[in-house]
Amino acid sequence: MNHFIYRDNELYCENVPVRKITEKIGTPLYIYSHATLKRHFRVFSDAFKGVDRLICFSAKANTSLAVLRLFSNLGGGLDIVSGGELYRGLKAGFSPRKIVYSGVGKRIDEIDYALKTGILMFNIESLEELEVINKRAGLLKKKAPVAIRVNPDVDPKTHPYISTGMKKNKFGINTEFAIMGYRTAMRLANINVVGIDCHIGSQITETGPFMEALSSLKSMIRDLMDYGINIKYLDMGGGLGITYDNEAPPDPVEYANAIKESIGDLKVKLILEPGRVIVGNAGILVTKVLYRKSTDDKEFVIVDAGMNDLVRPTLYKAFHAIKPVVISGEGEMTADIVGPICESGDFMALGRIMPKVGQGELLSVMSAGAYGFVMSSNYCSRLKIPEIMVKDDKFYVARKRQKYEDLTRGEKIPSFL
Ligand SMILES: *Cc1c(COP(=O)(O)O)cnc(C)c1O
Numbered sequence: 254m255n256h257f258i259y260r261d262n263e264l265y266c267e268n269v270p271v272r273k274i275t276e277k278i279g280t281p282l283y284i285y286s287h288a289t290l291k292r293h294f295r296v297f298s299d300a301f302k303g304v305d306r307l308i309c310f311s312a313k314a315n316t317s318l319a320v321l322r323l324f325s326n327l328g329g330g331l332d333i334v335s336g337g338e339l340y341r342g343l344k345a346g347f348s349p350r351k352i353v354y355s356g357v358g359k360r361i362d363e364i365d366y367a368l369k370t371g372i373l374m375f376n377i378e379s380l381e382e383l384e385v386i387n388k389r390a391g392l393l394k395k396k397a398p399v400a401i402r403v404n405p406d407v408d409p410k411t412h413p414y415i416s417t418g419m420k421k422n423k424f425g426i427n428t429e430f431a432i433m434g435y436r437t438a439m440r441l442a443n444i445n446v447v448g449i450d451c452h453i454g455s456q457i458t459e460t461g462p463f464m465e466a467l468s469s470l471k472s473m474i475r476d477l478m479d480y481g482i483n484i485k486y487l488d489m490g491g492g493l494g495i496t497y498d499n500e501a502p503p504d505p506v507e508y509a510n511a512i513k514e515s516i517g518d519l520k521v522k523l524i525l526e527p528g529r530v531i532v533g534n535a536g537i538l539v540t541k542v543l544y545r546k547s548t549d550d551k552e553f554v555i556v557d558a559g560m561n562d563l564v565r566p567t568l569y570k571a572f573h574a575i576k577p578v579v580i581s582g583e584g585e586m587t588a589d590i591v592g593p594i595c596e597s598g599d600f601m602a603l604g605r606i607m608p609k610v611g612q613g614e615l616l617s618v619m620s621a622g623a624y625g626f627v628m629s630s631n632y633c634s635r636l637k638i639p640e641i642m643v644k645d646d647k648f649y650v651a652r653k654r655q656k657y658e659d660l661t662r663g664e665k666i667p668s669f670l
Contacts, residue, residue: 452490536622
């Protein structure tokens with residue numbers, strides 16, 4: 254359920270007509286619904302009622318400070334993958350004790366930053382990383398709380414670029430090596446073993462792969478007990494999918510019940526790292542039709558948002574529903590919705606059947622709240638676009654549109670030129 258709805262043939266976000274926002278702020282822009290964000294977070298968290306749990310929103314899905322502050326206010330934690338996300342998380346108000354840090358390539362400066370901050374745990378992705386964290390913790394006179402990210406070798410049945418828990422992927426440590434990792438970790442003076450972790454992929458639309466991963470983790474927890482290693486946190490990662498087109502992923506309650514049942518009376522605190530399922534359908538990208546043109550066998554609708562604003566269609570061949578902001582009702586067309594960038598991969602949709610639209614009309618690219626703005630770039634020296642948060646009948650600029658001056662900030666022409 255989300256709060257992007259039509260009233261009198263016009264798209265609203267909560268109680269604000271989308272058209273009104275564009276009249277003030279221009280296009281393209283991202284719009285997030287506060288009510289949807291809040292609802293999705295609550296539904297997900299409540300689904301795990303009765304279980305000792307921490308919901309660590311996956312920052313990389315949407316790092317807007319406004320969005321992060323909301324989840325922090327709702328009692329959430331944060332899953333980060335970089336020093337930059339740690340910085341944002343702290344700025345948004347998260348307690349370090351609710352932050353978990355994943356990622357295969359943590360740099361020394363990032364490790365030090367997290368150690369000084371005192372985060373809840375590092376999710377370790379290689380034995381070499383474990384050694385480095387031990388060394389850095391020693392130098393800083395700290396004890397590093399760690400979990401090992403296990404690669405359980407399960408097929409999440411999703412796009413190969415967002416599959417992360419198969420043997421061939423770079424993520425985690427496979428089960429045999431993970432046991433060895435834990436035994437090493439126990440011997441390291443500045444490491445405190447606290448958890449076990451996995452994250453098998455994204456946009457997963459069935460419970461099976463999660464259950465397979467969980468059963469692998471449970472069996473590891475039992476093996477570790479035999480070695481006298483006690484696991485306090487069981488981190489199941491994120492990855493629950495959403496409906497972009499006609500996918501039918503399990504809802505959070507179904508997902509949570511399956512996990513709860515499988516965990517049974519295992520004495521662990523559960524950590525979850527949902528990203529897309531919380532923010533995906535809480536955001537849209539609004540763009541304006543600049544031009545139309547047709548060839549013998551094709552219609553093109555050229556819009557003012559490009560692959561630099563939303564890369565998912567071209568990067569993952571992802572489907573995003575595209576809807577007119579104001580329905581005028583004059584028949585259908587089949588068109589490629591393309592952006593202004595000088596790349597043939599610059600499209601929002603190909604061969605899309607949709608209501609006829611004309612120059613100047615507004616289109617809403619739906620389900621753009623996750624992996625939207627965060628993956629945007631300044632390619633072609635295009636300005637990064639605003640992020641707006643709507644709450645009830647008001648809207649707030651959570652990020653301003655960039656200006657040309659922002660493009661050259663930090664640049665210097667060498668003096669010999
Ligand atoms: C990306 C990521 C997530 C979130 O994935 P979603 O599919 O958006 O839920 C969680 N944990 C880790 C380690 C990730 O890299």
